[in-house]
Amino acid sequence: MMLNNPAAKYRPFPAVPLADRQWPGKTITRPPIWMSTDLRDGNQALIEPMSPEKKLRFFEMLVQIGIKEIEVGFPSASQTDFDFVRGLVDDKRIPDDVTIIVLTQARDELIRRTVESVAGAKRACVHIYNSVAPVFRRVVFGMGRDEIVQIAVNGTKLFKELTAAHPETDWRLEYSPESFSTTELDFSKQIVDAVSAVWQPTPAKPMIVNLPSTVEASTPNVYADQIEWMCRHLERRDALVISVHPHNDRGTAVAAAELAVMAGADRVEGCLFGNGERTGNVDLVTLAMNLYTQGVHPGLDFSDIDAVRQLVEECNQLPVHPRHPYAGDLVFTAFSGSHQDAIKKGFAQQQPDAIWEVPYLPIDPADLGRSYDAVIRVNSQSGKGGMAYLLEQEYGLALPRRLQIEFSRAVQKVADNSGREIAASDIHALFSREYLEQDTPYHYVSHHMTENSTDSHPVRVDVTVNRHHAPQALHGIGNGPIDAFVSALGLDIRLMDYHEHSIGSGANARAACYVELRVANGPTLFGAGIDSNIVTASFKAVLSAVNRHIGASEQGDVDAIAA
Numbered sequence: 270m271m272l273n274n275p276a277a278k279y280r281p282f283p284a285v286p287l288a289d290r291q292w293p294g295k296t297i298t299r300p301p302i303w304m305s306t307d308l309r310d311g312n313q314a315l316i317e318p319m320s321p322e323k324k325l326r327f328f329e330m331l332v333q334i335g336i337k338e339i340e341v342g343f344p345s346a347s348q349t350d351f352d353f354v355r356g357l358v359d360d361k362r363i364p365d366d367v368t369i370i371v372l373t374q375a376r377d378e379l380i381r382r383t384v385e386s387v388a389g390a391k392r393a394c395v396h397i398y399n400s401v402a403p404v405f406r407r408v409v410f411g412m413g414r415d416e417i418v419q420i421a422v423n424g425t426k427l428f429k430e431l432t433a434a435h436p437e438t439d440w441r442l443e444y445s446p447e448s449f450s451t452t453e454l455d456f457s458k459q460i461v462d463a464v465s466a467v468w469q470p471t472p473a474k475p476m477i478v479n480l481p482s483t484v485e486a487s488t489p490n491v492y493a494d495q496i497e498w499m500c501r502h503l504e505r506r507d508a509l510v511i512s513v514h515p516h517n518d519r520g521t522a523v524a525a526a527e528l529a530v531m532a533g534a535d536r537v538e539g540c541l542f543g544n545g546e547r548t549g550n551v552d553l554v555t556l557a558m559n560l561y562t563q564g565v566h567p568g569l570d571f572s573d574i575d576a577v578r579q580l581v582e583e584c585n586q587l588p589v590h591p592r593h594p595y596a597g598d599l600v601f602t603a604f605s606g607s608h609q610d611a612i613k614k615g616f617a618q619q620q621p622d623a624i625w626e627v628p629y630l631p632i633d634p635a636d637l638g639r640s641y642d643a644v645i646r647v648n649s650q651s652g653k654g655g656m657a658y659l660l661e662q663e664y665g666l667a668l669p670r671r672l673q674i675e676f677s678r679a680v681q682k683v684a685d686n687s688g689r690e691i692a693a694s695d696i697h698a699l700f701s702r703e704y705l706e707q708d709t710p711y712h713y714v715s716h717h718m719t720e721n722s723t724d725s726h727p728v729r730v731d732v733t734v735n736r737h738h739a740p741q742a743l744h745g746i747g748n749g750p751i752d753a754f755v756s757a758l759g760l761d762i763r764l765m766d767y768h769e770h771s772i773g774s775g776a777n778a779r780a781a782c783y784v785e786l787r788v789a790n791g792p793t794l795f796g797a798g799i800d801s802n803i804v805t806a807s808f809k810a811v812l813s814a815v816n817r818h819i820g821a822s823e824q825g826d827v828d829a830i831a832a
């Protein structure tokens with residue numbers, strides 16, 4: 270043993286002897302039965318447990334999402350929980366297709382109080398548990414196996430007796446050998462079989478056998494082996510609903526639940542966004558959305574995930590992590606350049622009802638009620654694609670590729686200097702400053718254009734521009750308006766590239782023009798212009814490019830590019 274090696278005080282988790290395990294070859298083709306334990310396991314793990322009002326809002330939201338089995342509390346633990354559960358029953362707040370579940374230790378007085386809390390409900394499930402792992406048997410109870418079995422059997426017998434006095438309620442039993450995942454499999458089987466022998470479930474009225482990883486202690490494949498082993502060995506299997514309840518101590522609860530379902534589990538207990546004791550219960554939102562991405566409808570409605578998240582955060586008084594799969598603030602956001610480029614191209618090519626194939630996005634944000642707007646954000650890690658996407662989405666400006674490259678240098682400079690994210694409005698302001706507001710020394714005032722199709726230069730423009738604020742009347746002819754305008758300016762410039770598109774439609778439509786100009790044999794620069802008149806927009810774009818060239822030249826004067 271290595272001295273001072275902390276790892277030396279831990280044991281490797283033993284493999285399950287299940288040579289012919291079947292689960293690795295299975296796929297999940299339908300959702301499990303979902304059970305939310307937000308109001309019990311989630312609530313018991315909060316710094317401040319929920320008030321009855323919050324619990325009720327949470328309950329109603331769970332119903333709305335479509336969860337049919339809801340663990341609503343531990344009524345024997347407190348008057349608040351008892352009253353809340355009683356209120357649900359007495360105020361007839363439980364829809365006919367929803368089953369409420371109440372948890373109790375397998376102790377007589379607690380079982381009595383629990384039955385009292387739900388008696389009279391149309392249907393109610395009492396969830397009885399006792400811990401069965403060796404360390405609990407030794408440390409907590411100081412009991413041998415048979416005595417531990419007796420706790421569960423006695424509790425079940427009492428429950429059977431008590432419920433016989435309330436035939437108006439359709440009673441269901443859920444039994445959990447707590448700490449199942451760290452218990453010898455033969456003992457878990459022994460105690461579950463003993464409980465089901467007392468309760469005598471039938472396929473029409475099955476008993477829920479919940480097999481929790483109370484503390485997640487192994488890799489998820491081991492948990493799957495344990496579940497498959499139990500499914501194969503339990504008595505009265507056709508009268509049992511096998512449930513799993515993974516906790517997230519190793520950070521693999523989602524994987525454990527998924528493999529457990531492949532291994533035969535019919536039902537999954539968990540909490541929204543993974544709240545729950547210590548590192549949490551398995552996250553039902555992630556599980557459900559993972560199914561979506563495999564083409565399996567989870568049977569739950571998370572089409573407005575932001576509203577669900579808001580309510581959960583309010584009730585739990587715990588934030589959902591910004592990187593939470595599907596619901597986090599940042600999960601549909603790409604900052605890095607190559608991601609932005611691929612996402613932008615993906616959105617452009619994605620057809621409305623086709624299979625979803627946008628790179629880097631496993632799910633369509635719209636399916637969760639999230640908008641595309643926040644998908645791409647720009648900071649110093651971003652390339653041209655991100656800022657081009659934002660300008661197009663938010664301002665309708667579709668920059669040509671070479672202009673994107675040119676402008677992204679300006680964006681990058683600002684991002685590098687500030688070290689912060691740059692909002693779409695900042696990018697637009699920068700674009701306006703760099704291109705649209707470049708009006709010195711040349712500023713467009715007005716123009717008149719005439720066309721004579723028989724002429725070799727069919728277009729003539731008479732244009733007024735201010736040069737250093739002094740009006741100048743210029744005239745030029747050419748093959749088209751821009752050609753004629755360039756000739757009217759009388760500068761040593763060549764038009765290299767031209768793009769235009771409309772912004773908006775109808776009476777408010779405007780034209781955006783982008784031109785790339787070369788000065789003499791020097792470098793090229795872009796200019797941009799926007800106007801309700803497309804010809805005016807193109808003239809403004811030319812002057813924008815000219816002014817930028819002049820600004821960039823050493824002399825900073827128009828003579829630098831005079832013909």
Ligand SMILES: CC(=O)SCCNC(=O)CCNC(=O)[C@H](O)C(C)(C)COP(=O)(O)OP(=O)(O)OC[C@H]1O[C@@H](n2cnc3c(N)ncnc32)[C@H](O)[C@@H]1OP(=O)(O)O
Nearest residue numbers: 310313343345346374375376398399400409410420447483
């Ligand atoms: C993994 C889980 O999440 S399990 C659910 C855990 N949740 C909670 O415990 C929240 C609500 N619980 C409570 O408020 C309290 O535990 C109560 C009110 C239910 C009971 O409180 P107390 O009577 O003080 O008992 P406490 O919970 O401390 O349990 C200790 C005793 O119960 C016994 N016990 C614990 N669990 C069980 C069980 N499932 N079945 C039978 N006996 C049990 C212990 O051996 C111990 O016995 P001892 O006093 O003879 O040594």
Ligand SMILES: CC(C)C(=O)C(=O)O
Nearest residue numbers: 398445447448481483
């Ligand atoms: C009560 C049981 C099911 C529990 O919450 C656990 O074992 O984690």
Ligand SMILES: [Mg+2]
Nearest residue numbers: 310483514546
């Ligand atoms: Mg738990």
